[in-house]
Amino acid sequence: MRPVAGGLIGRARRCLREDFESDPYLPYLLGLATLLAGFWFWHRVPNFATRDERWRIVDPMSFVGTFAADPGIDSALAGMQQGRAFGATFYLFGLALLPVFVVAFLTGQIDAFVQLPEHASVDLWAHWQRTPAWIWTWSVLLGRLVVVALAVGCVYVTYRIGTVMRDRATGRLAALLLSVTWGFLVLAHEVGEDVPALFFFLLVVYFCIRYTETGDAALFLAASLAGGIAIALKLTTVVCVLVIASAFVLRVGNAGDEWRSALLRPRMLAVGAALGAGAIYLGFPTVVAGGLEPLVARIGRGTTGKTDPHGWRIEPTWWWALRGYLNGMGLPLFVASVGGLLASIPRVLQRSTEADGVALTLIVVAAYARLYASWAYIRTHHLLPTMPLLVVVLAVALMRLYDYRRTLGGPLIAVLLVTSGLYAGVGDLGYASQSRDRATGWLDANAASNATVETYPNDPQEAAVPHWMTVYRPTNRNATPGGAKDSGMAWLLAIEERCPDYVQLHYYESVLVLAPDDWSERASRISGDRRERFLRDLLAGDTYPYRVAATFGRRPAFLGDRARSAGLPELVEVGLRPRMHQYGDPQDVGVDQYTVILERDGPCNASG
Numbered sequence: 001m002r003p004v005a006g007g008l009i010g011r012a013r014r015c016l017r018e019d020f021e022s023d024p025y026l027p028y029l030l031g032l033a034t035l036l037a038g039f040w041f042w043h044r045v046p047n048f049a050t051r052d053e054r055w056r057i058v059d060p061m062s063f064v065g066t067f068a069a070d071p072g073i074d075s076a077l078a079g080m081q082q083g084r085a086f087g088a089t090f091y092l093f094g095l096a097l098l099p100v101f102v103v104a105f106l107t108g109q110i111d112a113f114v115q116l117p118e119h120a121s122v123d124l125w126a127h128w129q130r131t132p133a134w135i136w137t138w139s140v141l142l143g144r145l146v147v148v149a150l151a152v153g154c155v156y157v158t159y160r161i162g163t164v165m166r167d168r169a170t171g172r173l174a175a176l177l178l179s180v181t182w183g184f185l186v187l188a189h190e191v192g193e194d195v196p197a198l199f200f201f202l203l204v205v206y207f208c209i210r211y212t213e214t215g216d217a218a219l220f221l222a223a224s225l226a227g228g229i230a231i232a233l234k235l236t237t238v239v240c241v242l243v244i245a246s247a248f249v250l251r252v253g254n255a256g257d258e259w260r261s262a263l264l265r266p267r268m269l270a271v272g273a274a275l276g277a278g279a280i281y282l283g284f285p286t287v288v289a290g291g292l293e294p295l296v297a298r299i300g301r302g303t304t305g306k307t308d309p310h311g312w313r314i315e316p317t318w319w320w321a322l323r324g325y326l327n328g329m330g331l332p333l334f335v336a337s338v339g340g341l342l343a344s345i346p347r348v349l350q351r352s353t354e355a356d357g358v359a360l361t362l363i364v365v366a367a368y369a370r371l372y373a374s375w376a377y378i379r380t381h382h383l384l385p386t387m388p389l390l391v392v393v394l395a396v397a398l399m400r401l402y403d404y405r406r407t408l409g410g411p412l413i414a415v416l417l418v419t420s421g422l423y424a425g426v427g428d429l430g431y432a433s434q435s436r437d438r439a440t441g442w443l444d445a446n447a448a449s450n451a452t453v454e455t456y457p458n459d460p461q462e463a464a465v466p467h468w469m470t471v472y473r474p475t476n477r478n479a480t481p482g483g484a485k486d487s488g489m490a491w492l493l494a495i496e497e498r499c500p501d502y503v504q505l506h507y508y509e510s511v512l513v514l515a516p517d518d519w520s521e522r523a524s525r526i527s528g529d530r531r532e533r534f535l536r537d538l539l540a541g542d543t544y545p546y547r548v549a550a551t552f553g554r555r556p557a558f559l560g561d562r563a564r565s566a567g568l569p570e571l572v573e574v575g576l577r578p579r580m581h582q583y584g585d586p587q588d589v590g591v592d593q594y595t596v597i598l599e600r601d602g603p604c605n606a607s608g
Contacts, residue, residue, distance in 0.1 A: 008222050015160070023168050026159065033155040033179040036424065037188035038148040040431035046136035047128070047440070048461045053191040057139050058116060059086075060094030063285075064101050065113030080289035088232040088283035089193045096146045100138050109135075123475050128460045133467040143191035150199045151188035155179055157202040158388045164209055165357040166396050174395035176417065178388050180424040182578050183328025183380040189431060194381045197234035200226045201385050204240040205360060208247035212356040215251055217268045223247065224272035225279055232283020235299065237385060239367040244272070246363050250356050306375040320378035321369075323574055328380040328387060330423035331575030333394075336416050340394030341365070354396060361389040427578025435553030435593035439464035439504070442550050442597060447502065454500040456492075456509045463506060464552070464595050472498050489530055495544060499604035503538065503546055505596040507556060510535065515558040538598065545602035553594035 019026055048054040059082075066079030080090070104110050112131050128136070158178045163171030178184060187194045207223035210216070227240040248269075255262035281287055286294040325334050344358045365386050372378050398416075402409030443453065444466045454472040455463050465471055472480045477491040481498040495503070505511055513532050537543035 007218055019159075019163075023172070025172055029159065029172060029175050029179070030152055030156060033152045033175070034148065036179055036185055036428055037151040038145075039428050041144045041148060041189055042141060043189065043431045043434055043437060045140050046133045046467050047436075048140065049190045050192070051459065051461055053140070053143075054461060056089050056093055056191045056193065057097070057136075057143055059090045060097055061113050061116050061135075061139070063090070063094065064110075065116045068110050069114045077289040080285035081294070086284065086286055086294075087193060087234070088229060089196065090285045091283075092146065092196055092233075093143050093191060096142045097139050099142065100135060103138075104135065124459050124461075125471060125473055125475055129467060129471070136467070140191060144189065147191060147195050148188055151184070151195050153199050154184070154195065154202055154388065157199065157206055158392060161202065161206050161209060161357065161388075162392050162395050164206070164213070165354045165392065166399060170392075170395050170399045173399060173413065174388075174392040177333065177391040177395060177420065180417070180420045181329055181333065181387055181391065182424045182427050183324075183384060184387060185424055185428055186328075187381055187384060192381075193234045194384050197230050197237050198384055198388070200230035200233065201237045201240055202388055204230060204243055205357075205364075205389065208243055208360060209353060209357050212247050212250040212254055213353050215255060215262060217265070220244070220248070220268055221272050221275055224276040228276035228279025229283060231276075232280050236368075236371065236382065239364060239371065239385070241276075242363060242367050243360055244276075246360060247356075250359065254351060254356070306372075306377075314376075317373060317375055317378065319571075320375070321372065321383065323571060324378050324380040324383045326571055326575035327579060328383060329390075329575075330420055330578070331572065332416055332419040332423070333391070334575060336398075337390040337394045340397035341390060343397050344393050357396070358393055361393050364389055423576075423578050430578070435595055436464040439550070439552045439595040439597060440466055442552070443469065443502065443504075446549075451501040452498075453502040453504055454495065454498060455504040455506070457506055458509070462508050463504060464593075465504065472500050492531070492534060495538075496604040499600070501600055502549075503598040505535070505539075505598070507553075507592055507594045511556060511559070511594060511596070515556070539596070545600055545604060546598040547601045548596060549599035550597045551595065552597075554592050556592065556594055 043049065048057075062082035063076070063079035066082055067075050069075065101110075101113075104112060109132065112135060116127065116131065155175045155178055159171040159175035161171070162174035184195075203226040204223045207219045207226065211219040211223065223240075223244050227237075227244055230237040230240055252259050252262045284295055329337065341358075341361070345362070347355050348359045348362065349355070368383070368386055372382065375382075398409060398413050402413065443451075443464070447453070447466070447469065449468075450470075452470045452472060453465055455465060456474060457463050458473070458475050460471075474488055474491065477488070481494070513535055538546060539548065541547045
């Protein structure tokens with residue numbers, strides 16, 4: 001049996017060269033994917049797009065800091081278990097941040113990483129502000145560039161899958177459809193595990209389709225290795241194990257009279273299992289450093305945690321899944337994908353590469369549906385692995401229709417590309433004018449160099465504050481004026497003792513208090529008469545010496561006494577308006593980036 005690496009790398013180079021030589025449109029497709037995935041990729045820096053983005057960056061930073069404090073094997077093993085270091089993103093983004101570590105070492109700033117674990121466990125604001133802004137800026141940028149490169153890789157692998165299943169025209173259409181899939185573009189703009197895991201998941205599908213066609217053991221082993229890496233990046237890609245097993249069965253069926261030799265391949269199966277298991281084991285730094293117990297515990301937490309209500313909304317699982325698909329694909333592309341999948345089901349009974357690809361797609365969709373069946377909520381990023389396969393099957397169905405009846409297939413393809421392109425394009429352009437970015441820019445331009453700002457989120461990722469500003473916040477109330485009071489509400493009401501130059505209110509932890517109790521689970525949990533009265537008085541400008549200086553973002557409906565849209569109209573709206581919300585916990589389900597900045601316009605009455 002040939003070694004996996006040597007032959008496949010050579011084959012990959014030849015395949016790539018042949019594709020570029022044979023398809024003059026391919027460079028333009030990949031260029032478009034790069035433009036859309038990388039457009040305004042510097043949004044929010046030196047802040048984070050999501051909570052998860054912070055931890056994917058901090059994981060390798062904590063390792064470097066722990067090792068720098070006490071170089072040695074023991075400290076290296078301890079650093080691999082610091083904070084939330086978990087999964088192969090630790091290695092991926094550690095390599096991406098290597099230039100930052102080198103510059104910090106050469107300029108004598110390596111101690112900034114030594115303090116990171118302590119800051120993270122005490123106060124996220126201190127964690128962010130005490131670390132030099134250039135470290136966050138370049139770390140986030142380099143991490144995002146890696147994700148953009150892998151996103152373009154996903155588009156290319158999707159092109160290969162479509163080409164293998166039918167022809168190059170199908171591959172081009174599939175790649176183009178993925179390039180304008182909004183959920184894919186959102187995740188390509190963030191440091192995270194979803195796009196890297198998707199890249200290797202798609203490699204698994206591609207290698208499996210080729211294996212069902214050729215029976216080449218090297219392809220099966222490559223699929224096993226890629227599957228192990230995918231799982232090490234994101235546990236929910238464990239579905240690829242079922243994909244590989246299904247491909248093995250499909251190959252036996254395709255082998256004809258040689259089905260026995262296709263079935264009896266114990267060495268190939270054993271080596272494939274070893275490659276996958278080895279990649280999973282080595283891919284988890286916590287396992288390498290501390291044994292299997294952290295992995296088992298993580299799987300247990302993930303399994304049980306997803307069955308608990310999210311906190312913002314309590315809806316059936318199917319509602320979450322439907323909303324996730326509509327948000328991630330847009331209404332036209334989602335409806336077309338469902339139609340394409342249903343139309344392709346009868347072809348599964350045929351003996352062809354196209355049929356095998358459709359069969360594997362059905363298996364993936366069914367497996368994820370089963371995996372998420374007991375979850376209390378599903379976000380768009382959970383559904384990401386199914387989206388490229390759905391658009392491939394759709395591309396196959398559309399090209400088949402185009403060959404059969406061009407007068408119908410051509411306009412249908414054009415309408416789908418235009419509507420999906422507009423949906424994704426409008427969303428992509430939104431990165432250049434995010435509300436929090438504009439609010440941060442306003443303070444940066446208008447606040448004096450010694451200005452202070454007060455805001456109430458516990459996490460700077462949810463705020464819109466320049467890195468250099470002095471921030472009064474509840475997480476540090478004992479170190480600010482008015483902080484001697486034990487009650488958080490008492491500290492809040494002592495705002496005139498602190499007398500900040502600006503107060504910044506956000507939907508989360510601030511404006512949502514003004515919503516009716518039935519607006520969401522979160523609204524009812526944080527509501528309180530005194531807190532609500534304080535915010536209303538602050539916004540009114542009569543009780544406190546502050547006036548509204550600027551607002552950013554879409555005004556929440558409840559501030560205008562409008563009801564929350566619900567039912568079918570809400571879902572349709574999700575599929576027609578590309579939202580700029582992210583996938584992290586506090587950003588989802590209508591939590592807009594609405595931001596209000598109040599400026600002090602008079603003296604503070606500290607005695608009041």
